[in-house]
Amino acid sequence: MKFSDYFRFCYKGLVQRKTRSYLTIVGIVIGIMAIVGLISIGVGMQVYMDEQIGKMGINKIIIMPVPPGGALGGPSSASTYFTDRDVRAVENVRGVDANCYMVYRTSLITYKDIDATASVVGMVPSIAEDAYFDVQGYELESGRDLEDKDTHKITIGYWIAYKTFKVGDTYKEVKIGDKIEIKEQGFKVIGIMEEIGNRDDDMTIIMSIDDAERLFDVSNEYDFFFAKIKEGADPEDVADRIRDRLEDERDEEDFTVMTAAQLSETVGGILSAVSAVLIGIGAISLLVGGVGIMNTMYTSVVERTREIGVYKALGAENNTILMLFLVESGLIGVIGGLIGIVLGFGMALMVEIIGKEMGVGLLHAWISWELTAFALLFSFSIGVLAGFLPSRSASQMDPVDALRHE
Numbered sequence: 023m024k025f026s027d028y029f030r031f032c033y034k035g036l037v038q039r040k041t042r043s044y045l046t047i048v049g050i051v052i053g054i055m056a057i058v059g060l061i062s063i064g065v066g067m068q069v070y071m072d073e074q075i076g077k078m079g080i081n082k083i084i085i086m087p088v089p090p091g092g093a094l095g096g097p098s099s100a101s102t103y104f105t106d107r108d109v110r111a112v113e114n115v116r117g118v119d120a121n122c123y124m125v126y127r128t129s130l131i132t133y134k135d136i137d138a139t140a141s142v143v144g145m146v147p148s149i150a151e152d153a154y155f156d157v158q159g160y161e162l163e164s165g166r167d168l169e170d171k172d173t174h175k176i177t178i179g180y181w182i183a184y185k186t187f188k189v190g191d192t193y194k195e196v197k198i199g200d201k202i203e204i205k206e207q208g209f210k211v212i213g214i215m216e217e218i219g220n221r222d223d224d225m226t227i228i229m230s231i232d233d234a235e236r237l238f239d240v241s242n243e244y245d246f247f248f249a250k251i252k253e254g255a256d257p258e259d260v261a262d263r264i265r266d267r268l269e270d271e272r273d274e275e276d277f278t279v280m281t282a283a284q285l286s287e288t289v290g291g292i293l294s295a296v297s298a299v300l301i302g303i304g305a306i307s308l309l310v311g312g313v314g315i316m317n318t319m320y321t322s323v324v325e326r327t328r329e330i331g332v333y334k335a336l337g338a339e340n341n342t343i344l345m346l347f348l349v350e351s352g353l354i355g356v357i358g359g360l361i362g363i364v365l366g367f368g369m370a371l372m373v374e375i376i377g378k379e380m381g382v383g384l385l386h387a388w389i390s391w392e393l394t395a396f397a398l399l400f401s402f403s404i405g406v407l408a409g410f411l412p413s414r415s416a417s418q419m420d421p422v423d424a425l426r427h428e
Contacts, residue, residue, distance in 0.1 A: 042318055042321065043318065043354065045314070046311075046314045046315055046317075046318040046354055046358075047354055047357050047358040047361070048358070049307075049310055049311030049314040049315075049358070050308070050311040050312075050314075050315070050354065050355055050357075050358025050359060050362060050401055050404065050405070051311075051358045051361045051362040051365065052307050052310075052311065052362070053305075053307040053308025053309070053310065053311040053312075053358075053362065053401075053404075054308065054311075054358060054359050054361075054362025054363060054366060054397055054400070054401050055361075055362040055363075055365040055366040055369060056303065056307045056308070056366070057301060057305065057307075057308060057362075057366070057397065057400075058362060058363050058365075058366025058367060058370070058393065058397050059365075059366040059367070059369035059370045059373075060297070060300035060301055060303070061297070061300075061301060061388075061393060062366065062367060062370035062387045062388045062389060062393065063300070063370050063373055063374075063385060063386075063387060063388075064293065064296065064297030064300055064301070065297070065388040065393075066370065066374070066385070066386035066387050066388035067293050067296075067297075067384050067385065067386060068290060068293045068294070068297070069386065069388055070384060070386045071286075071289050071290070071293065071384070072286060072290075080257055080281070080282050080283070081119075081250055081251045081253070081255075081257065082153070082248060082249070082250055082251070082281075082282060083248075083249040083250075083251065083257065083260065083261050083264065083279060083280065083281055084246065084247070084248060084249075084278075084279075084280045084285065085104075085112065085246060085247040085248075085249060085264060085268070085277060085278070085279050085280075086245075086246045086247075086277060086278050086280075087102035087103060087104060087245070087246070087276060087277050088102065088276055088277055088278050102276050102277070103243035103244060103245065104123065104243075104244040104245070104246070104247065104277075105242050105243070105244070106242050107271060108244070108247075108268060108271060108272070109121060109123045109244065109247070111267050111268060111270075111271045112247055112249055112264055112267070112268070114267075115249075115260065115263045115264050115267050116260075116263060117251050117252055117255035117256075117259065117260035117263065118249050118250070118251060118252070118260060118264070119153075119250045119251060119252045119253075120149055120152060120153045120249070120250045121149070121153070121247050121248075121249045121250075122145055122146070122149045122150050122153040122154045122247065122248040122249075122250075123145070123146070123149075123231070123244040123246075123247050124143055124144060124145045124150075124154075124231070124244060124245055124246055124247070124248075125143070125144035125145075125231055125234040125235060125238065125240060125243070125244060125245060126141065126142070126143050126144075126245040126246065127141075127142050127234070127238050128140070128141055128142070129142050129204055129205055129237075129238075130204075130205065131182075131202055131203065131204050131227070132202070132203040132204075132206075133186075133187045133194065133196060133200070133202050133203070134187065134194050136187040136188070136189065136194060138182075138186045138187060140179075140182055140186075140225050140226065140227050141222065141225060141226045141227065142204060142226075142227045142229065142234065142237070142238075143226055143227070143228050143229070143234070144228075144229050144230060144231040144232075144233060144234020144235065144237075145228065145230070145231050145234075146170060146230070146231050147167065147168040147169055147170050147172070147230060148169075148170050150228075150248075151167065152250060153248050153249070153250040154248045160215050160216075160218070160223075161215065161216045162177070162213050162214070162215060162216065163180065163214045163215060163216040163217075164198055164213070164214045165177065165198045165211070165212050165213035165214055166212055166213055167213060168212070168213070168228060168229070168230060170230065172212070172230055173230065173232070173233060174207070174208065174209050174210060174233060175209065175210050175211075175212045175229070175230075176202065176204075176209045176210070176211060176212065176213075176227050176228060176229045177211070177212060177213035177214070177215060177227075177228045178196065178202070178211055178213070178214055178215065178226075178227050178228075179215050179218075179223060179224040179225050179226045179227070180214065180215055180216060180217035180218070180224045181217075181221060181224035181225045182196065182202075182224070182225055182226075182227065183195060183196045183211075183214045184196075186225070196211055196214070197211070198211055198212065198213070198214065199211065199212075202227070204227065204237060205237055205238075207237060209227075209229065209233075219378060220384065221380070249264065257281040257282070257283070258281060258283075261279045261280070261281050261284075264279050265279045308400075308401075308404060311358065311404065312404045312405075312407070312408040313408070315351055315354055315355065315404070315405055315408035315409055316408040316409065316411065316412060318351075318354070320411075320412045320415070340418060343413075344413045344414060345413075346413075347409055347412060347413035348406055348409055348410065348413045350409065351405045351406060351408060351409020351410075351412070351413065352402050352405045352406045352409065353405070354405050354409075355401040355402045355403070355404050355405020355406065355408075356398065356401060356402050356405065358401055358405075359397055359398045359400070359401025359402065360398065360401075362397070362401065363394055363397050363398065366397070367387065367389050370387035370388070370389070371387045371389075373385055373387070374386055374387045
């Protein structure tokens with residue numbers, strides 16, 4: 023039998039049972055769409071985080087008190103702040119080039135009588151320029167950077183400047199030279215950062231550490247360090263020395279010291295676990311689709327019993343009959359897979375767009391030919407596997423019994 027004959031047989035079967043075929047294809051579409059969409063988002067998040075951690079560079083080390091009061095980079099609990107003594111201890115570690123120590127708080131801010139909440143970070147600008155800003159990906163859109171001598175001056179994130187202060191349907195944009203009140207104290211805006219894509223970063227206000235300590239009435243309390251290591255030094259060795267020195271100073275290891283590689287491994291593990299759960303949910307949908315194909319093919323075998331008898335009476339071998347139905351079930355899987363791939367990527371892109379609008383920069387779609395090929399091969403395999411038993415049943419029919427079938 024020619025290869026084209028197989029497809030004519032398949033086409034005839036699908037057309038004769040349009041509604042059942044469509045519903046079966048829909049089952050595959052839903053499963054593949056879920057798997058492609060979830061893998062795309064899962065891998066996209068991991069790629070994005072790898073890029074962000076890559077910006078940090080191998081010569082940076084993050085040091086945070088434990089337990090933190092929030093997410094990475096969040097404010098510490100009152101009992102675990104770093105002190106000036108800790109600052110000096112880290113600076114004196116062999117291999118450390120600079121230590122950017124910071125005060126981090128969340129505060130009410132006001133602009134033109136409109137209130138909002140933002141993260142406020144105090145730091146020494148000259149140290150932060152080399153040890154922190156490049157880590158976070160901060161680049162100025164307009165204005166200038168902070169200088170150590172600046173007082174009551176701030177640089178603000180993109181979201182604060184353009185998407186925070188709203189009256190009706192109109193946003194009140196903050197311009198260079200405007201003043202923003204933080205805890206009822208006025209601060210002049212001297213710089214606006216480019217959009218990073220992450221709401222937390224884009225809702226950040228940066229000021230000198232002296233201003234931050236006065237504003238929040240704190241002294242000798244720092245929430246985290248960013249240490250830059252000297253060129254040629256091994257990050258893991260320096261991290262171990264920092265850990266040992268701080269443990270000696272604090273008499274306990276109530277802090278974490280993480281290199282870029284360790285941070286990448288930790289975040290990657292979390293995202294992999296999340297992706298596995300999401301893919302598992304999609305696999306359940308695909309399993310249901312596979313059962314639908316099996317049911318459709320068994321029904322097709324029963325309805326076409328006499329046709330199978332005719333083929334066998336004309337000399338068709340068992341393998342030929344087996345292939346006829348396997349190609350049909352595989353075709354159902356491929357059709358459903360193609361539609362599901364398109365819808366899955368579309369779903370992932372939609373999630374990315376919505377995430378950006380909400381300021382969640384972590385959500386990214388990963389679109390690649392590898393994922394496309396995997397999904398198509400997977401859907402075809404599901405179709406063939408689900409159709410094997412019905413196809414085998416058809417191939418083993420006795421031609422006489424099949425011709426007598428009513």
